[in-house]
Amino acid sequence: MALYPLIRPLLFRLDAERAHQLAILALKLRPPGSSSFPGSLTTSVAGIGFPSPVGLAAGFDKDAEIADAALGLGFGFVEVGTLTPLAQEGNPKPRLFRLSEDRAVINRMGFNNRGQADALQRLARRDRSRGIVGVNIGANKDSADRIADYVQGVRAMSPVADYLTINISSPNTPGLRQLQDEGALRALLSAVQEIRAIGGPPVFLKVAPDLGEGEPDQIVRVAVQHDVDAIIVANTTVSRPRLKSRHAEEAGGLSGEPLKQLALDALRRFRSASGGSLPLIAAGGIASADDAWERIRAGASLIQIYSAMVYEGPGLARRIAKGLVGKLAEEGFASIAEAVGGER
Numbered sequence: 581m582a583l584y585p586l587i588r589p590l591l592f593r594l595d596a597e598r599a600h601q602l603a604i605l606a607l608k609l610r611p612p613g614s615s616s617f618p619g620s621l622t623t624s625v626a627g628i629g630f631p632s633p634v635g636l637a638a639g640f641d642k643d644a645e646i647a648d649a650a651l652g653l654g655f656g657f658v659e660v661g662t663l664t665p666l667a668q669e670g671n672p673k674p675r676l677f678r679l680s681e682d683r684a685v686i687n688r689m690g691f692n693n694r695g696q697a698d699a700l701q702r703l704a705r706r707d708r709s710r711g712i713v714g715v716n717i718g719a720n721k722d723s724a725d726r727i728a729d730y731v732q733g734v735r736a737m738s739p740v741a742d743y744l745t746i747n748i749s750s751p752n753t754p755g756l757r758q759l760q761d762e763g764a765l766r767a768l769l770s771a772v773q774e775i776r777a778i779g780g781p782p783v784f785l786k787v788a789p790d791l792g793e794g795e796p797d798q799i800v801r802v803a804v805q806h807d808v809d810a811i812i813v814a815n816t817t818v819s820r821p822r823l824k825s826r827h828a829e830e831a832g833g834l835s836g837e838p839l840k841q842l843a844l845d846a847l848r849r850f851r852s853a854s855g856g857s858l859p860l861i862a863a864g865g866i867a868s869a870d871d872a873w874e875r876i877r878a879g880a881s882l883i884q885i886y887s888a889m890v891y892e893g894p895g896l897a898r899r900i901a902k903g904l905v906g907k908l909a910e911e912g913f914a915s916i917a918e919a920v921g922g923e924r
């Protein structure tokens with residue numbers, strides 16, 4: 581039974597951050613679950629067997645409070661964080677806006693989180709056989725040495741992470757995205773490479789959709805040289821495609837429907853830069869099985885969703901997974917892996 585269309589108008593009367601807190605609370609009250617998926621959805625990336633390619637994107641469960649409940653909603657994997665070494669409050673409220681007319685979200689949360697140690701004790705207690713949880717790490721806003729923060733994150737969170745994501749693409753920590761520049765990226769990834777333990781989790785890199793000419797090639801080159809296992813394309817955009825909502829001018833990162841084309845274009849650029857040598861994970865404006873399929877055909881091995889859930893509800897992951905099973909059958913593929921990157 582589709583309850584969400586009934587609940588949504590009530591949630592939308594609340595301030596967006598309140599509504600999000602309520603969603604987290606509801607998920608905390610849900611018994612932890614795990615989901616089963618048809619074998620055709622199993623995809624291997626960086627040595628991990630993902631039971632479904634549909635994941636929950638970072639930023640929804642910043643403090644790793646509801647990862648198992650989210651797995652129970654039908655996600656094949658959940659990315660918690662962004663977690664910084666030290667707890668921090670983030671930006672002043674309001675800092676999260678629904679742009680309903682645009683089916684979009686703008687956020688300038690600024691890595692509000694209770695810090696890595698707090699999440700670590702929760703993640704250490706969970707039964708890891710329930711499903712795949714990746715840990716997204718970042719740098720504290722006031723850190724004197726941002727690279728040291730990422731090194732600290734790798735060291736602290738490796739024992740509880742099925743994969744780690746190095747997030748250098750949030751627009752809400754001033755200067756963070758400059759770590760995508762070639763020299764800074766090289767320094768960051770060298771430091772990460774050095775601290776990674778043998779047998780530790782794979783490391784993914786999350787990039788912005790707002791990259792200049794040649795940047796995807798540079799990033800792919802440096803990533804491959806430093807043993808990055810996959811690239812997540814993309815984070816929110818600082819650009820403002822035409823928007824209707826009254827919140828259009830709010831500062832922060834834009835996500836949801838208006839990000840869709842930009843994120844798809846960025847994915848194609850990374851696919852052409854990597855030639856399929858590096859697994860890609862797509863995020864940005866994915867709201868249906870058709871959207872997910874388009875990303876897979878454009879080169880994504882996995883996809884992640886966030887903003888569309890605000891509009892479509894918690895059943896979206898399951899609906900997309902089911903739709904992908906249909907797509908595979910329709911197009912005559914036995915598995916997701918066979919379909920990856922086959923467009924044109």
Ligand SMILES: Cc1cc2nc3c(=O)[nH]c(=O)nc-3n(C[C@H](O)[C@H](O)[C@H](O)COP(=O)(O)O)c2cc1C
Nearest residue numbers: 637638639662687814815835836864865885886887
């Ligand atoms: C409210 C909000 C908070 C987010 N926080 C983070 C974060 O902490 N770390 C991160 O890597 N991405 C964060 N993101 C970006 C998402 O993970 C995702 O990359 C982006 O929203 C595009 O996907 P979507 O259009 O499906 O939302 C956040 C997005 C939203 C809407």
